[in-house]
Amino acid sequence: MASTSNSTSSKIITLRSSDGEVFEVEESVALESNLIRRMMEDDCANNIIPLPNVTAPIFYLVIEHCKKHAEMKDNKEKKKELRSQGEELLKSDPHTYSNLMEAVNYLDIKSLMDLTAQWLADFLKGKSPRLIRELLKIKNDFTPEEEAEILERNRWAFD
Amino acid sequence: MSEEDSTIREATWSDLPPELLDQIFRRLTFPDTRRMSAVCKPWRSALESEPPAGVLSTVPWLMVGDEAEGGGLPKGARRIGGSVRRFFNPVERRWYEIEAADFERSVCHAAVGDWLLQSVCGEGKEEEEEEEEEGEKWEVFFLNPFTKVRIDLPGVHSPFDLGICSVVPTCTDCMVVLIEKGVMELRTTVLKVHQQKNQDPTASYTHQTTFELDILDAVYCGGLFYLYGTSWMGRVLSFNPNNGSLHHLLNMFSALSQPLSINLVESLGRVLVITRGDSGGGWCRAYRLDFSAKSFTQAMEELEGQTMFIGAGTPMSISAIGAPGGTVYFSKCGTFEGGMCEFRRGNESNIAALSPLDHGLYGLPGKHVSRWPVSLADDGMFDDNMDRLHYIRMPRVRVFADSSGEWFATGGIEGVWVQAPLY
Numbered sequence: 001m002a003s004t005s006n007s008t009s010s011k012i013i014t015l016r017s018s019d020g021e022v023f024e025v026e027e028s029v030a031l032e033s034n035l036i037r038r039m040m041e042d043d044c045a046n047n048i049i050p051l052p053n054v055t056a057p058i059f060y061l062v063i064e065h066c067k068k069h070a071e072m073k074d075n076k077e078k079k080k081e082l083r084s085q086g087e088e089l090l091k092s093d094p095h096t097y098s099n100l101m102e103a104v105n106y107l108d109i110k111s112l113m114d115l116t117a118q119w120l121a122d123f124l125k126g127k128s129p130r131l132i133r134e135l136l137k138i139k140n141d142f143t144p145e146e147e148a149e150i151l152e153r154n155r156w157a158f159d
Numbered sequence: 160m161s162e163e164d165s166t167i168r169e170a171t172w173s174d175l176p177p178e179l180l181d182q183i184f185r186r187l188t189f190p191d192t193r194r195m196s197a198v199c200k201p202w203r204s205a206l207e208s209e210p211p212a213g214v215l216s217t218v219p220w221l222m223v224g225d226e227a228e229g230g231g232l233p234k235g236a237r238r239i240g241g242s243v244r245r246f247f248n249p250v251e252r253r254w255y256e257i258e259a260a261d262f263e264r265s266v267c268h269a270a271v272g273d274w275l276l277q278s279v280c281g282e283g284k285e286e287e288e289e290e291e292e293e294g295e296k297w298e299v300f301f302l303n304p305f306t307k308v309r310i311d312l313p314g315v316h317s318p319f320d321l322g323i324c325s326v327v328p329t330c331t332d333c334m335v336v337l338i339e340k341g342v343m344e345l346r347t348t349v350l351k352v353h354q355q356k357n358q359d360p361t362a363s364y365t366h367q368t369t370f371e372l373d374i375l376d377a378v379y380c381g382g383l384f385y386l387y388g389t390s391w392m393g394r395v396l397s398f399n400p401n402n403g404s405l406h407h408l409l410n411m412f413s414a415l416s417q418p419l420s421i422n423l424v425e426s427l428g429r430v431l432v433i434t435r436g437d438s439g440g441g442w443c444r445a446y447r448l449d450f451s452a453k454s455f456t457q458a459m460e461e462l463e464g465q466t467m468f469i470g471a472g473t474p475m476s477i478s479a480i481g482a483p484g485g486t487v488y489f490s491k492c493g494t495f496e497g498g499m500c501e502f503r504r505g506n507e508s509n510i511a512a513l514s515p516l517d518h519g520l521y522g523l524p525g526k527h528v529s530r531w532p533v534s535l536a537d538d539g540m541f542d543d544n545m546d547r548l549h550y551i552r553m554p555r556v557r558v559f560a561d562s563s564g565e566w567f568a569t570g571g572i573e574g575v576w577v578q579a580p581l582y
Contacts, residue, residue, distance in 0.1 A: 098171045105179045113182055121186035126251075129197035138172045141200045150197045153307075156257045157193035 014048045021056035032066050034108035054103045086119045094136045173201040180205040189579040219576040221247045240566040257304045266568045269322035269472035270577045274301045276322040280558045301328040320556050325379040334400045349400045376471045378423040409453050422469045426476035468576040490574025
């Protein structure tokens with residue numbers, strides 16, 4: 001069971017990112033991650049938990065989002081604020097956003113996965129493949145023939 | 160250095176693990192997934208794999224006819240010559256024009272899942288038509304407008320009006336009933352589709368049955384086809400496709416307080432009759448049929464938590480996820496414009512809102528829709544000499560070319576609910 005985010009008697013969990021930085025996180029926040037939860041159940045509770053797939057800046061972002069997500073429950077203003085921050089990050093630094101999503105996926109944080117995936121889905125909606133590539137800096141790895149074939153097959157969707 | 164940096168950037172979005180891509184793509188509509196499949200190869204592969212169970216977007220699209228007016232054309236004529244059909248996706252509130260060569264000159268008779276049951280009049284298609292009436296041959300086929308896959312069925316000699324399919328044609332036990340309406344007579348043809356390994360399925364005709372009934376609608380439920388016909392006081396019959404037998408189940412028209420339309424829909428394993436009327440600003444009622452007791456009861460509770468899409472040959476009932484519950488949508492059929500009824504929870508008989516197609520979930524932007532007739536006599540189609548039963552009859556399918564060689568169709572089903580795949 002996830003405890004409430006009241007900090008009065010919360011336990012502190014120590015985590016280490018892939019680049020060696022050590023984070024001290026309240027248990028209630030850390031337990032949002034199913035990965036960390038499983039690791040703690042497997043008895044790493046009193047040690048430093050290593051996170052070999054997450055760098056410090058990204059992990060910092062994850063924690064920020066987790067905290068804000070806990071605060072935003074039943075708070076429309078906060079919800080909006082978090083959403084616009086997410087969208088801002090997606091626009092200004094899509095690379096970091098993709099790393100954030102990967103970290104959230106790796107750490108198995110369902111609430112954040114729902115949020116970040118939904119923001120991205122909303123961002124993608126109605127946009128052309130070309131625009132998506134440009135905005136997210138994705139390389140077009142299709143040959144011109146392959147691309148033409150895909151466009152032809154679903155021409156109705158690309159007008 | 161900066162170049163290296165940028166290659167890493169480029170790789171990132173394409174390298175997301177499949178389960179993560181799935182989390183993203185399952186939140187998109189079908190047209191968006193088509194667009195995303197053209198972004199890069201890893202995205203395309205993720206979108207070409209099977210979608211995860213339970214995430215199919217179930218709100219159907221509405222395929223509508225290309226209405227044509229004037230020039231001596233009969234009322235309700237629609238163009239069928241082109242290879243493009245128009246689809247409205249209510250979730251995006253957006254129109255799509257989908258092209259498929261097989262649409263040319265074809266008429267739609269039914270839909271099941273993302274498949275359409277089409278027919279094409281062979282007359283004048285290859286060689287100039289001869290003096291024959293008998294030799295007139297109609298091609299019958301399933302068409303998936305999204306993948307353009309076509310599954311041919313054996314042709315028929317005369318046009319049919321309505322089709323009903325048990326399941327999608329890619330399933331082993333797909334059965335299709337073709338219904339042809341004559342004067343006080345109905346002929347059915349049953350087609351069984353046989354799946355073959357690595358080959359197109361074949362289909363064979365089994366039984367042909369002729370009986371007296373002017374049919375309005377039919378559905379498949381639990382191994383039987385159910386037909387609603389207005390002759391002989393509005394009968395519901397069951398039709399067993401395996402032996403061609405027909406059983407009278409119940410009469411119910413007298414209880415239906417003069418409806419303007421009567422449709423069947425299968426919902427959660429039950430067969431419901433949905434009726435519409437015009438008195439008091441329009442009403443809609445749902446009845447549940449109990450075949451073992453040969454009885455029916457008004458059952459508005461069947462609508463709760465369900466969204467229903469009503470239309471001859473293409474009805475469906477879905478659990479109301481992503482769609483309003485307790486709501487019935489009607490596609491256009493015969494003299495009826497489409498409409499929508501929304502039922503207040505817990506209120507058995509009142510309609511909270513009833514609107515033509517330019518409101519509600521299925522609002523069609525920019526399309527003028529005439530209001531429901533205030534009374535039957537106000538509608539030009541209604542002839543005082545005709546009784547009400549005739550009025551609600553679904554017109555027969557007719558296909559013809561005008562002097563310039565353009566092809567038109569009248570009758571049959573005009574609004575078709577078809578489910579778009581998610582991926």
